[in-house]
Amino acid sequence: MSPVLIVGSVALDSLETPYGDAPDTLGGSAVYASLACSLFAPVRLVGVVGDDYPPEGVELLRSRGVDLAGLEVIEGGKTFRWAGRYTGSLGAAETLSTDLNVFADFSPKLPESYRETPFVFLANIQPQLQMQVLEQIAAPRLSMCDTMNLWLNTVPDQVRAMVGRVDIALMNDAEAKQLTGDPHLISAAEKTLQLGAKCSVIKKGEHGALICTEEGCRFVPPFPTTHVRDTTGAGDTFAGGMIGHLAQTGDRSTDNLVRAAAIGTVLASFCVEGLGVEGLAAATPEKMQERYAILEKSSRTPALRSGSLES
Amino acid sequence: MSPVLIVGSVALDSLETPYGDAPDTLGGSAVYASLACSLFAPVRLVGVVGDDYPPEGVELLRSRGVDLAGLEVIEGGKTFRWAGRYTGSLGAAETLSTDLNVFADFSPKLPESYRETPFVFLANIQPQLQMQVLEQIAAPRLSMCDTMNLWLNTVPDQVRAMVGRVDIALMNDAEAKQLTGDPHLISAAEKTLQLGAKCSVIKKGEHGALICTEEGCRFVPPFPTTHVRDTTGAGDTFAGGMIGHLAQTGDRSTDNLVRAAAIGTVLASFCVEGLGVEGLAAATPEKMQERYAILEKSSRTPALRSGSLES
Numbered sequence: 001m002s003p004v005l006i007v008g009s010v011a012l013d014s015l016e017t018p019y020g021d022a023p024d025t026l027g028g029s030a031v032y033a034s035l036a037c038s039l040f041a042p043v044r045l046v047g048v049v050g051d052d053y054p055p056e057g058v059e060l061l062r063s064r065g066v067d068l069a070g071l072e073v074i075e076g077g078k079t080f081r082w083a084g085r086y087t088g089s090l091g092a093a094e095t096l097s098t099d100l101n102v103f104a105d106f107s108p109k110l111p112e113s114y115r116e117t118p119f120v121f122l123a124n125i126q127p128q129l130q131m132q133v134l135e136q137i138a139a140p141r142l143s144m145c146d147t148m149n150l151w152l153n154t155v156p157d158q159v160r161a162m163v164g165r166v167d168i169a170l171m172n173d174a175e176a177k178q179l180t181g182d183p184h185l186i187s188a189a190e191k192t193l194q195l196g197a198k199c200s201v202i203k204k205g206e207h208g209a210l211i212c213t214e215e216g217c218r219f220v221p222p223f224p225t226t227h228v229r230d231t232t233g234a235g236d237t238f239a240g241g242m243i244g245h246l247a248q249t250g251d252r253s254t255d256n257l258v259r260a261a262a263i264g265t266v267l268a269s270f271c272v273e274g275l276g277v278e279g280l281a282a283a284t285p286e287k288m289q290e291r292y293a294i295l296e297k298s299s300r301t302p303a304l305r306s307g308s309l310e311s
Numbered sequence: 312m313s314p315v316l317i318v319g320s321v322a323l324d325s326l327e328t329p330y331g332d333a334p335d336t337l338g339g340s341a342v343y344a345s346l347a348c349s350l351f352a353p354v355r356l357v358g359v360v361g362d363d364y365p366p367e368g369v370e371l372l373r374s375r376g377v378d379l380a381g382l383e384v385i386e387g388g389k390t391f392r393w394a395g396r397y398t399g400s401l402g403a404a405e406t407l408s409t410d411l412n413v414f415a416d417f418s419p420k421l422p423e424s425y426r427e428t429p430f431v432f433l434a435n436i437q438p439q440l441q442m443q444v445l446e447q448i449a450a451p452r453l454s455m456c457d458t459m460n461l462w463l464n465t466v467p468d469q470v471r472a473m474v475g476r477v478d479i480a481l482m483n484d485a486e487a488k489q490l491t492g493d494p495h496l497i498s499a500a501e502k503t504l505q506l507g508a509k510c511s512v513i514k515k516g517e518h519g520a521l522i523c524t525e526e527g528c529r530f531v532p533p534f535p536t537t538h539v540r541d542t543t544g545a546g547d548t549f550a551g552g553m554i555g556h557l558a559q560t561g562d563r564s565t566d567n568l569v570r571a572a573a574i575g576t577v578l579a580s581f582c583v584e585g586l587g588v589e590g591l592a593a594a595t596p597e598k599m600q601e602r603y604a605i606l607e608k609s610s611r612t613p614a615l616r617s618g619s620l621e622s
Binding site: 228249300301305 | 574
């Protein structure tokens, strides 16, 4: 069970959903990913907040054993704030406001105690900052990066360089198509491997996930929850669960990558059932195991019986 | 191995795709479904054409043993023609022209020899015509219907009535959401069961399929083909393969419904690899078995190992 370094945003979100509102609630990619990952492995967080960051946020992370030596607190600064509104299927939020605040000048510097961390998750931040983090780690055993359409629109070459440097490239289906210029998901996913990543993991929201390696494509269905309330942080939760399981087991076989993606999927199902981090914070290893068994069963394609092709 | 009655359109399609054009090529939902189904069970087709329908069409269907006693030929009439253009991901065609011709006055009448057919697939036609077919069958053992957004927009109550009368309701993800008014796919799929169908099968294109019964949801991934050229008829091929397998095996357990959907998925992968019916016509049970094994493997979520949750 090796420690995991997670870098990303630490934010205060104001969420409007058809199921209720959550003003100034704990959010940020590094927070969702850390909460998920901490169920499986020790987390070392890298991020930045202002001195307005609420003590509850620090306490929640500490209660999960998250190492906050890398959480920079800017005196007199304000924490990154995002406000979004979800409607309909909650597929994509409408951004109401973004105040980067101290996050605008984020330049991740790793404490000395972090430099030997074997597992690294670079959540969605500017790809040059992701690279800057990776260069401060001595010899990571496994690295994973996320990205977003903003960087594909503005600095696509940097995204490509980053994807070429990591073991696992994480993106959603639209991003895979945009990155490769291929409109078909399966071939787009396979082409992302040509950029250098050993594994591509494509997040497909309510359609589950796709895991591509040189051995081919594997699929993980969504967990069939019918209580979706807020999809904020679901992708980061997925990623945190995935890298947590990989760090816990130290096994990077394709089967274990699929298992890790299935664990990420199950944790994301807890995440979307509550507003903000509420659903994820209530997840436990025991509840995760119960849902994993359901997911496993729902994904099983029965073998063809002999004789079923006789005519 | 029981016979299957298939009613739907028999058409001449003019297709424009990024991979080539196919003018006046064999098409229609009943043709795709019959070709797929005939790999597993004897097919009895119900449809209508004009006397311009090309002999190759009749020969192709006869070569698969399809019973054409129910194919009405209107002397002096013209066959239904559709022209469409695909771009990008081939997700949805832009309709260039639709000439219903003899299909406009289609009123399906079953030959006496069809009235005891135990398996029935009602491909996408006006829901009242689907109902009219079902009422002419003595006591079907298993019935399945497809639909489309046109009927959901114009005669939603008829669609609901039809879905309530069949064993298996087939639709795509957008149609399931429209039919139930629920923006979340899983809960929308489950709600379609409340209309009366024993099983809902949701076609999700490049994301695979979802099978819902009172036992819960099961998922079938897409077959990971990277050679998508023309998606015309893929849904009808899926349906034809599915009901063909059910007729061949006579087993309506949930596991066998999932197996049938996986067979439909594999046949659809052959269909999309060629223009018009070309890809599907080249599929054989042996090639299907090979791909089935790949699909089965790609869908498997490995069990959690004991100890993997220790911390």
